[in-house]
Amino acid sequence: MRNGVEPETADKLTHEWIFQDDFLLGKRNEIAADFVIGNPPYIRLEDIPEARSNAYRKACPTMGGRADIFIGFYERGLETLRDGGHLGFICADRWMRNAYGKALRSLVASDYSVEAAITMHDVDAFETQVSAYPAITVIRAGTQGPAVIADTTADFTEASAADLREWYQRGRGGALHSTGISAAWLSHWFTTQAGWPTGSPDRLALVADLEERFPLLEETGAKVGIGLASGADQIYVTKDSSVAEEERLLPMVVRSDLSSGRINWSEHYLVNPWSSTGLVDLDEWPRLAGYFRRHWQTLSDRNVGRRSPGREHRTIDRVIEGLRLRRKILLPDMSQRIWPVMDEGQYYPHHNLYWIHEGESDWNLDVLAGLLLSDVAELFISTYCVRMRGGTLRFQAQYLRRIRVPRFADIDEAAREELKDAFRKRDVNAATKVALRLYGVAEIPS
Ligand SMILES: C[S@@+](CC[C@H](N)C(=O)[O-])C[C@H]1O[C@@H](n2cnc3c(N)ncnc32)[C@H](O)[C@@H]1O
Known part of the structure; x- marks a missing residue:
């Protein structure tokens, strides 16, 4: 109105620009955003009334399993970005490692670039005490390039934030070690759907560097x-070599056999229902058959047993x-x-x-x-x-x-x-x- 706009138009404009809505279900921005900034809520989907949580899941496919609704805020926030736009959230960082974060990790890995992840677990970041393992994460819509990883301690202050900003603005180079904060540049972010790694910025920078220079073990x-x-070790893994024909007993090594650093075999056997061609015919192995029949109920009660009628004696x-x-x-x-x-x-x-x-x-x-x-x-x-x-x-x-x-x-x-x-x-x-x-x-x- 100060700029001479009619009150009615001013009212219309501000309601276009600023509105309150459910971010996950509400109207979507027509214009792609340069910046999305937020401190999304942490609420487990299971604590939300079912009709609404179902609507959330439908609107945001990355919210699988026992997800928290901040996952949906990431998804909607990211899809709101224009190409090259940035999202910055202060939010729990659980999704970087746990099972329900997997779909979001893949979305980020395939279409976005993690620019910075600043872990703030011990920093008093909020006015009220919350224990939520917060981190500030900045993600850009674009191809992944180098990324900054930082970790803070309880000594983190505004001065530490200023140190980080100054170090960051100098661009890619050596690590930062300052009061309350350490940070390093990674040559790339981690592209795996498996949980992203944890450790000090220096260690993560080294892992990223080795990932760039060396092949995977299987490569x-x-x-x-x-x-x-087996699905029933109490039946399949035994020290009693009389339970089945010798050919049906496979010497098996278990974890405790390795505790000395060399194999100290505890004489466990796998009662082996498999031959080179598949599951054995029990008619051909009377002792094995007798043993399995004595335990048939337990074998059939296993998931794999229920799924395999007539072949209940198979191991998983x-x-x-x-x-x-x-x-x-x-x-x-x-x-x-x-x-x-x-x-x-x-x-x-x-x-x-x-x-x-x-x-x-x-x-x-x-x-x-x-x-x-x-x-x-x-x-x-x-x-x-x-x-x-x-x-x-x-x-x-x-x-x-x-x-x-x-x-x-x-x-x-x-x-x-x-x-x-x-x-x-x-x-x-x-x-x-x-x-x-x-x-x-x-x-x-x-
Ligand atoms: C962690 S708080 C953010 C607090 C904020 N930093 C402040 O200082 O006020 C999360 C906020 O998200 C809001 N919220 C929860 N569910 C929402 C939804 N579906 N859509 C939009 N906002 C939502 C909550 O009301 C709450 O204000």
Whole structure:
């Protein structure tokens, strides 16, 4: 009105410009936005009346599972951006790692660029006390380029924010270590749908750098897998070798057999319902048949049993032909650090173990085991894995597959010998020394 606009027009304009609505269901912007800024609400979908939460899910496909509605705010916010526009949210950062964030992570990875992620878990960012693991995340509509990762401590103040801004404006370069904040440039953001890694900015910058320079473990030809899940270990995994014919008992290695760093076989067997051609015909194996029949009820009550009428004796996973007799590296599914153990080709791994072998490639497994013993392998695992209370790492095949390694052909003869030797002696420091040289890294930052 100060600019001479008629009151009626001024009223119309301001109502066009500023309006209150449900961001997830309300009217959509006609003009693509340069900036979307917000502090979206955290409310679990299950705490919202069903009709509304269903409408939210329909409007925002990334809100899968037990999602929180801030996921929808990201989705709607991102789709509102013009090409090159920026979204900046201060919001819980749970979605970067958990299951319900997967669809949003893939959306971001495929169509957007993470520009900055500033973790503020211990900062008193809000007027009222909220414990929500907040982070400031800036995402641009465009192709992914270098990104800034920062972490703060409770000492974070306005001065720390000014330090960050000044460092950021200088552009890509060395890391920032200042009161209350540390930050680093990553050569790229993490493109995986699996949870994005955690760790100090320096460690994440190193992981991003190694990801740029080295192939994935499986790209070098090695194969990674998990041991067999039966669905009823109390029946399928036994020490009693009288329960079935000898040919139907597969020596099985379990997690506790590895605790010394070498295999100390506890004489467990898998009662094996599989032959090379498929599930065995029980008529041909009377002792096995008798054993399974005594437990038929339990076998049929398993999900896999219910889904397989007439084939209730199957285990969830099939036995992989030839895996037992292969030389392979085994890793327990939970441990304090990555800890490779060699199986000379005697045992079938149980579900709580991961296995790695050379596949069709030329890898020497002792050299690979030496690399996997090093702190460089540990860096990948500890930034990608979920840590349980007490510091135990929860391994998963998806995390092992994220380890980057040099190709075997690129490892010189001296380094091969040193890695073999380090593995033989379980000498982490020696393995790390060789690995740092091979990866061209001076040290692993804390
Ligand atoms: C975390 S608070 C933001 C508080 C804000 N930073 C402030 O200082 O007032 C989230 C806000 O989102 C609003 N909100 C919740 N659901 C919404 C929806 N579906 N659409 C739009 N706003 C919503 C809430 O009313 C709340 O004000």
